[in-house]
Amino acid sequence: MATKAGVSTATASRALNGKSTVDPILAARVLSAAAELGYQPNGPARNLRRQETAVLALIISDVENPFFTSIARGVEDVAQAVGYSVVLCNADENPDKERRYIDVAIQERVAGVVLSPTGTATNVDALTTRGTPLVAVDRHLPDASADMVLVDTKQAAKEATAHLISQGYDQVGCITGPIGIPTADDRLAGYKDATRAAKRRYSAKFVRRTAYRADGARDATIDLLTQDERPDALLVANSTMAIGVLEALSELDLRLGEDVGVVAFDDAPWAPLVNPPLSVVSQPAYDIGKVAAELLMARIADSTRTFTTTTLRANLITRGSSTRKR
Amino acid sequence: MATKAGVSTATASRALNGKSTVDPILAARVLSAAAELGYQPNGPARNLRRQETAVLALIISDVENPFFTSIARGVEDVAQAVGYSVVLCNADENPDKERRYIDVAIQERVAGVVLSPTGTATNVDALTTRGTPLVAVDRHLPDASADMVLVDTKQAAKEATAHLISQGYDQVGCITGPIGIPTADDRLAGYKDATRAAKRRYSAKFVRRTAYRADGARDATIDLLTQDERPDALLVANSTMAIGVLEALSELDLRLGEDVGVVAFDDAPWAPLVNPPLSVVSQPAYDIGKVAAELLMARIADSTRTFTTTTLRANLITRGSSTRKR
């Protein structure tokens, strides 16, 4: 291609990269030759030479969860704006896959990674020892040598629970994720706080922990609601689980809102459509992604920044599922 | 690292890649040295040298649509099984972004790409001229020098429409995607076929075309149902649109199933939860991804294969939203 334009590879490279130190005439010749040949730079070669890439890895714990895909959009929008590409990797709530994708990210020498950790088993040492810029989202990292973007999910759980109690439900229960996943633990803690603050009885009988999946939540709900002493309201830790909870209610012939009040985390697009509409704790997913990407870009530019933790607020949206008609 | 193990880089390389021609003792020494130093191979260098990568690009037109994320899982599962990584790129129904990601895929010299084209503007010449293995999913490519995995969506639309008619709805309408997107066109065509086959009147008055988004579908539905002559049933082209349609129905105080029968494409997880449950055309999304990845792997192994088109069947699932109670 350089030969076609009659210049050296060095000049061609400079022209292609828009360096100002090139004769405009030569530059034009290079550009047209490149276009004509459908030239596409060899990324691996460039990255090898430059020792850096303009791609970000975004490793999320579940592609099928709208909460995480909204984060993805936030990350993408800011990355695109500054000329970075982002590749999504789906860890699928599976520490092994997560591990593998972290390795891939390192091996491909990505410029930085945004990670929503699958849980306690997450090990980011490989990233930190190499100094790969990292931002954790949604779930905090235990050892914490990274920027983090979180949501005040414990507080939100507390408010949601208090709301249910104030609506006249006598015994609120809680369906949350596995032990060790910070969001699952925090939401339970908030639930517990609110229960005690309202002088209601807290008992493990009213909580169920299961994988962040619809089927698990369905079984847990059936189990919870078929015991002798059963709750008449439920705090549900995410929208995937909410699907299972609603299925269970329908199977048990229990009326949503009336027989069992429900508030679920995450304002899924379908939440207003069920009958009655589902009350939710809306998390600022897009903003989480946006802030995370900004933090990452800042750290790529300056690796000596101190680590920050940004905590965003969630927002309780009350709809029909958490009110009893009188 | 090679020096630490006291061997040449060549031997180290061989050991790391599990070549059999290495003294087991040396190999062990290399491996332990690598582990100790936290050695991670340099991907760009390896890829440059090998002139190939073990990563697949999956460019989908909308990460927030469960249909596409299911495809993603299908692709991932088979890729992982044979040691490939897959990076997801979100074209966001935007031809420019799609274009950019195709360029990225080429520049990074990925082993192959699975693409769900955003529409007619899609140009895969860059891929085909370079001989990058490509499989198109969901929407066929006009010029067709690629394997394709499609769904017989026209036939499915026809069956769904016929079902609505057989349930006693007098005038079925159709909400579909933009002109030029094959799935949108095909679903309309199937609707038209069924309407005519049943000797019902077909009129453009009963169809609305809009972006594959909830808000567009909502507006279109309100528009459609507030005109003088209004349909009493709707075929909806995907689940994102279905959300908008259900919103509109609720705003207009029209009862789902009773006042307006609805069948929508894609069996979203929430479809059974609305009241009455939503009848859907279930597409085998996971299998689409699975077959696409298999095809891609086959083509990577043998680039001389002839191009094939696989058409999978969709499945009508009737629930309450398409039946009138008597």
Next chain:
DNA sequence: CTGAAAGCGCTAACAT
């Protein structure tokens, strides 16, 4: 402003 040449980290001939 341009060209020649070195070298990024790795793997595959080739030689031993």
Next chain:
DNA sequence: ATGTTAGCGCTTTCAG
């Protein structure tokens, strides 16, 4: 079986 060496395609000194 192991080491030596060349070279993948690019960018970037360093000379001119």
